[in-house]
Amino acid sequence: MSENVYNPEISHWYDAIMEAGYNPSDHKAAADAIVKILGSRKKVLELGIGTGLLAEQLADVGIELSGFDFSQDMLKRAAVRLGDKVKLYRQDVLNLDLSETYEAAVSQGGVWVATKDGNCLDSHITGYERNLQGLRRVAKHLDDNGLLIINLGPEQRDLTMQLADGAEYSQKVKFVGDNFEKDYFVMKDGKVVAHQHVVYTRFNPEQTARIIDEAGFRKSGIDDSKSFVVYEKK
Numbered sequence: 001m002s003e004n005v006y007n008p009e010i011s012h013w014y015d016a017i018m019e020a021g022y023n024p025s026d027h028k029a030a031a032d033a034i035v036k037i038l039g040s041r042k043k044v045l046e047l048g049i050g051t052g053l054l055a056e057q058l059a060d061v062g063i064e065l066s067g068f069d070f071s072q073d074m075l076k077r078a079a080v081r082l083g084d085k086v087k088l089y090r091q092d093v094l095n096l097d098l099s100e101t102y103e104a105a106v107s108q109g110g111v112w113v114a115t116k117d118g119n120c121l122d123s124h125i126t127g128y129e130r131n132l133q134g135l136r137r138v139a140k141h142l143d144d145n146g147l148l149i150i151n152l153g154p155e156q157r158d159l160t161m162q163l164a165d166g167a168e169y170s171q172k173v174k175f176v177g178d179n180f181e182k183d184y185f186v187m188k189d190g191k192v193v194a195h196q197h198v199v200y201t202r203f204n205p206e207q208t209a210r211i212i213d214e215a216g217f218r219k220s221g222i223d224d225s226k227s228f229v230v231y232e233k234k
């Protein structure tokens with residue numbers, strides 16, 4: 001199993017953090033942009049579906065969606081939100097093994113996130129070879145010319161936000177060379193009620209271009225909404 005599995009406490013607070021505006025591009029806008037990128041494609045796999053916030057929006061606009069996550073706590077919440085609208089799987093991308101193939105794969109703050117300029121990839125998985133293995137597993141699950149769509153994430157920085165019912169979210173980001181570590185905290189009534197430490201790997205532009213190529217993709221570019229970088233299976 002990979003590292004950085006979200007614990008029950010942070011999974012519990014995840015939706016409240018998102019609803020408080022963690023990611024300025026909301027899930028409805030993201031789903032609309034994805035539909036434009038997909039064109040006639042309908043069968044999509046979400047990489048790191050989390051609690052299903054994006055998935056709900058994609059299913060509502062008629063996307064035939066499947067999604068996986070390795071966090072049981074996040075998946076439980078997704079199952080409640082999505083019912084039978086989306087096929088859910090508990091899997092680690094490193095050993096991804098599904099019986100179907102898809103026309104596109106989407107990661108919205110999921111296993112991978114791209115930097116704002118679309119030139120670097122940030123990953124929940126450490127190490128070049130392991131990321132290559134994960135990306136190759138994704139490529140294996142895509143049809144010929146299938147798309148890999150990765151969101152352009154917010155800048156990684158320390159921040160504090162008020163959540164509903166008096167709780168407070170804060171994050172601390174520490175760069176260690178190219179990689180960075182993030183500590184997510186939720187405080188309520190003066191106590192830490194959730195804490196998650198996550199280590200992210202950042203691939204520089206050259207490494208990103210190389211890993212994408214070695215995994216069997218070519219870059220198509222940034223979408224019109226400037227929210228996603230799009231790759232196509234070679």
Ligand SMILES: C[S@@+](CC[C@H](N)C(=O)[O-])C[C@H]1O[C@@H](n2cnc3c(N)ncnc32)[C@H](O)[C@@H]1O
Nearest residue numbers: 048049050053054069070071092093109110124
């Ligand atoms: C920030 S959440 C994204 C949620 C969702 N994409 C959305 O926008 O609503 C990131 C998710 O990626 C999952 N994840 C990270 N690494 C993974 C891996 N190696 N395999 C499967 N899921 C992974 C985490 O468990 C987490 O639920």
